Amino acid sequence: MPTVKIKYDRDACQGHNRCYMLAPELFDTDDEGYAILLVEGDVPAELEEKARLAADNCPEFAIEIID
Amino acid sequence: MPDVPRPPVTDWATDFDHTHPDYAASAPEIWDELRETCPVAHTERFGGAWLPTRHEDVARIAKDTDNFSSQGIIVTDWRPDVPRPMGYAPPITSDPPFHAIARGLLLQFFSPKAIDGWEATARATCRELIAEIKASGTDLVDGAADYAQHIPVRVIADMLDLPREDGDKFRVFIHRIMEEPGQNQVLDYEDTLEAYLSRKIIERRENLGDDLISYLCNADVEGMALEDRHIFGTIALLIIAGIDTTWSGIGSSIWHLAQNPVDRKRWLTDPEVRPFALEEFLRFYAPVTMARLVAEDVEVGGCPMKEGDWTLLPFPSANRDPEAFDNADEFVIDRQRNRHTAFGLGIHRCVGSNLARMEMRVAIEEWMDAFPDFELADPESVTWSTGQVRGPRAMSIRITS
DSSP: OOOOEEEEOTTTOOOOOHHHHHOTTTEEEOTTSOEEEOOOSBOOGGGHHHHHHHHHTOTTOOEEEEO | OOSSOOOOOSOTTTSOOTTSHHHHHHHHHHHHHHHHHOSEEEESGGGSEEEEOSHHHHHHHHHOTTTEEOSOOSOOSSOOOSOTTTOSSTTTTOOTTHHHHHHHHHHHHHSHHHHHTTHHHHHHHHHHHHHHHHHTTOSEEEIIIIIITHHHHHHHHHHHTOOGGGHHHHHHHHIIIIISTTOOOOOOGGGSHHHHHHHHHHHHHHSOOSSHHHHHHHOEETTEEOOHHHHHHHHHHHHHHHHHHHHHHHHHHHHHHHHOHHHHHHHHHOGGGHHHHHHHHHHHTOOBEEEEEEOSOEEETTEEEOTTOEEEEEHHHHTTOTTTSTTTTSOOTTOSOOOOOTTOSGGGOOTTHHHHHHHHHHHHHHHHHHOSSEEESOGGGOEEOOSSBOOEEEOEEEEOO
8 A cells, every 4th residue: 555754844943733633633832832643654544645635734844745 | 002193195006004993994995096096005104105906916926035124024113123043922923944944843733633623712712702792681782892702812812822902901901903003002021021021931842831832932943942032932922923814804894794695505505605704704704804014125016115115915806806716896695716815825835824823713703603694883983903914803893683
């Protein structure tokens, strides 16, 4: 079964926190409110939709889904 | 209201005036028309200013801190005299590299987890206001003046440990700065925000607490205490930027729900739609238009911007750009792809965005639980603010259930 990975660009992140609100299983936030990517490597299949949601709602285009 | 009426606008592409009542009445239609016909509008008013309307141009300017300075963020007839890079209200008026220092002092107070701690305060405030509305014994309520405007005032007053009774003073200060910029009223110094906050800072230094003002009084940057003008500017910013804006966001959401029974029903019956609905309120009714001063001559969308010109950053117009959003001119309560720019883009992303979002969510939840059915009592009588913050200021609502 094909899996996806998440590419998160910390330099582009401005702390909008949209990913953390939509996909807390995949993103946490640090003390200043910037995102922390919680998964390394393949995204569990059941979270793939949430990963895409996080990417599609980032105002800064800081999250990319690699198919 | 202005002492001298603004001259009428005959052509929004070449003579726009965002402080004119016609703009308040129909800004979304003006943005849509300009985006099609003249995406970067200009005016000779305010000493020369630009109005880009496309998402692409707004984003480009917001992220270009070399050619565009935040030294001025509210368009006025004059240019700000407080020098770069701090500006008069750090960090919003600051440019790099100082900006990161001023912003870094605040971020920990406004992270999502820090803001969770203020939700109970916001909810209690909403419930008190609703109890007052219910106790008034009438089915008519002003959703802007009797409800929306009080919520952010009380929360920020608690964060700063200032008396809630001072909320009325805050609103007067804000109105002068945000909605009547450049109208040189003669003010008694004692009646200004500067005098008010200067007194509070002196008091707080003598008696430090665990509030945000005390923190700033006690903070240091590389071993140096903050300058007084820095502390004053930051606190003034938190009061000014935190109140008018969120009040507008709550009011616009209620205005929308009053006219859309299908969306009211969806909100009440489908809790999973609420996070998406909230972001759609923020996209469709984004309250805030920022501004920049052109720091170096630059071309945007084929238009030659000259050093010293203003440029507005109408995030609400970017949010309605069909190049950036599917069905951009429709309110879609369960919109799944929504990279809205209500809180800005780039390094100046609204530092209070998590607070604003929490206050809006709680305010709508509590209102909808208390008043599941309601309508505009007189749609024609609703008034919208002028200037760079857009939201209903008088909005008579009839409660129907």
